[in-house]
Amino acid sequence: MTVDLTTPVLTATSIRRRHEWPFYLSAGVLALAVIAAVFAPLISPYSPSETDFSAIWQPAGGAHWLGTDQLGRDLLSRIIYGARPSLLGAIALLAIATVLGVAIGITAAWHRGWVDTALSRVTDVMFAFPGLLFVVLVIAVFDRGQLTSVLGMALAYAPAIAKFTRSIALEEITRPYVDAYRLQGVGGLVLCVRYLLPNLLPTLVGYLVVLFGEGLMSLASLNFLGFGSQPPSSEWGLMVEEGRTGVIQGIVGPALVPGLTIALVVVATNVLGVRLSDKLAVRR
Amino acid sequence: MIALRRLGAMVATLVISSFVIFGGMYAAPGDPVSFLIGNPENMTPERIAAVRAEYHLDLSFISQYLIWAKDLLQGDFGSSMVYQQPVTDLLGTRLPVTLSLVTYAAVLFIVIGVFLGVLSALRRGTAVDALITGVTTFATSIPNFVVAVVLISVFAVKLRWFAVSGPGEGFFGRIHHLTLPAIALALGAIAVVSRVTRQTMVEQQTLDHVEAARSYGLSSRKTVLRHVLRNSLGPVITMCGLILAGMLAGTVVVESVFGLNGIGSLLVEAINTHDFPVVQAILLYMVIAYMVVTILVDLIYPLLDARVLAGSES
């Protein structure tokens, strides 16, 4: 599981010559994933739930470009259809966690004093819970499913985002324009939302993109354990779990193909995230 | 004193966490009794009465919490709804496997992680550095369950070097069986530790006392050991501590994939069978374990860098 969620994205400052191809390649990978998610019915060769017991555990090639699983379902189609729950889950997770985290972070940074202390204590408590625990509690109480797993994970990631937002907000608030607006009588809420937040976005975006990758992995882990998306969904983590039965008998495709897909997408988001941070940092 | 404040914060966190864990019972939809019993088939009047009595459900929320907490402090973590055994017994049988696994993984990630970090720092800018950095970045992008499945398919199924599942018998059998799981668990950590070590060492190398040491003829080897590495220990060990603390809670996936009967798989089982007391106990254990490790790290840090004690000295 992820370890330290508050580390600001490490930038590759010592590299002199910039190779741009990782950036474009990653953008390409992510674009493919998004296209798969949005246009699944149009580009998928088969239906993801179409079984064919005469062609179980087929290797890649021929009619099935990536092979089939233990029920004869085409892996490529399942991967394509699986992009939707996989990506949507991570996006939802990030969206909820960000809204919560940013709200708490900015509130703490803006009001300071006892509000800050109280909120910081609460986030510290949530921090003391290793991320997984929160989710486990939520799932144990509210039962499994995509909704509960996403909500639980969002609660687990929110403190980290809150901490990060708070620290960058504290620094941003010291800039002159904040005082200028304050003197003009602009209210706290308006100031924070209309003027402060947009200036925090560049730094935040790089961080969030990397967090997206981590969230994707965490959700996939939950789904792998059966606590999130349920069959017949072809969410990628779930696909790995279903492919396990074949591994013991030497058929690794159904388990490895979705696993590597996850890895590829996460690598792409990491590369993108680091490059974005670099470019946005330079602009400042 | 700073130590007392930290301790106070820890205790407060523990209390609040226990409150939240305890309260989960009430957050569930439906009433606590049916939630606890789970399986509607078991909801006989006798069962209901027994559960109500055992959990003092007729008392107020606070009273229930206090009784629960008191029991905890005396080592009574309640009984499993499914096994009808004290939870502490269950934990007792499962804990050794998890601890062995985490210890093994810890040895791996600390030794290999620091080694790779030192290597890439000393060979900064060369192909070795680029290779290590590239591999470690990739390693952090692979979820550990994928790593686990890959390891099984390559080393257990195809090459038959290792068993596919099970914790193994005897000391050497245990080590043999736990190797693949430990690697799966440690891989991400190796990458993080390697990166942090490299970063810290590169930063330390720019400091004046390193140049000063070279200026009076101290050999490269000794300069690196006595000035760069020694000064990097603080942040590196702190990171290792944090990782270890998180790892104690993160064995769930690896245990499931490798069929290990540790705390992690017990947790999965308990969730699947709606055995809430067991879930509660495991969550508590995880919070406590996390805190113990972080306290230990806090205690060790001043031994590595005396400056943190500066508040109490002249």
Added chain:
Amino acid sequence: MLLEIENLVVSLRDTQILRGISLQVGTGETVGLVGESGSGKSTTARAALRLFPDHAQTDGRVSVAGVDMLSAVPAEVRRVRAGEAAMIFQAPRTALNPVRRIGDSATERLVHVHGVKRAAARTKIAGLFEEVGLRDPERLLKLYPHQLSGGMLQRVVIAAALSIDPSLLLADEATSALDVTTQAEVLALLRRLRAGRDLGVLFITHDLHLAAAYCDRVYVMKDGQIVDHQPGATIFEDPGNEYTRALADAVPKLPEREMEVRG
């Protein structure tokens, strides 16, 4: 000649840091090297120990006690660093390893470069601590750098530098980070030590008045070149060129009377 630099050229990538520096320091002399920041004076001092920035290209001759540092084998270079010349840095707090005790850092030269037994090294350092004016040396050995003041730390550094009986001291802005009173004390200490041990001192500073008052001869540097070279006593009366005059004028003028005191 203790230190002889002849036409030293140092360049890094496309910039020339030093463009042909020549200077000399003899035994028993205190020679000043004055310049603004960026003039290259620190680079010059470090050249005596062959401490150049990574990837720098060098040309010329740098001779310390007869050894040409630029062409010598690594073992010779280490020998000079370990026994002939010692550098004292500007900020004593950062020049000492913050996580090690004073005793550990101060005896590092003796124990880890010269192989002296730890007990013997500690005794020698304790003696040197007393010589540089530090009271209660035994207690100091057990403390950490952050527990001492800047002035005391600089004395520790000087004592450690002396522990290997060098013949050349390179003081790179050694007093610039100290308050005025401490600065005067350390300067007096250095003068006393130089006389008592027959050292040669290269004294680097940005303060021309200080150099003029303290040093026997003064070199003035600008943009990697030596632009003036005069005895300290005369450099104000007859500045060799425009730049020296500008440096002298940059500081509020001292009344005539005070200039005579330093005779």
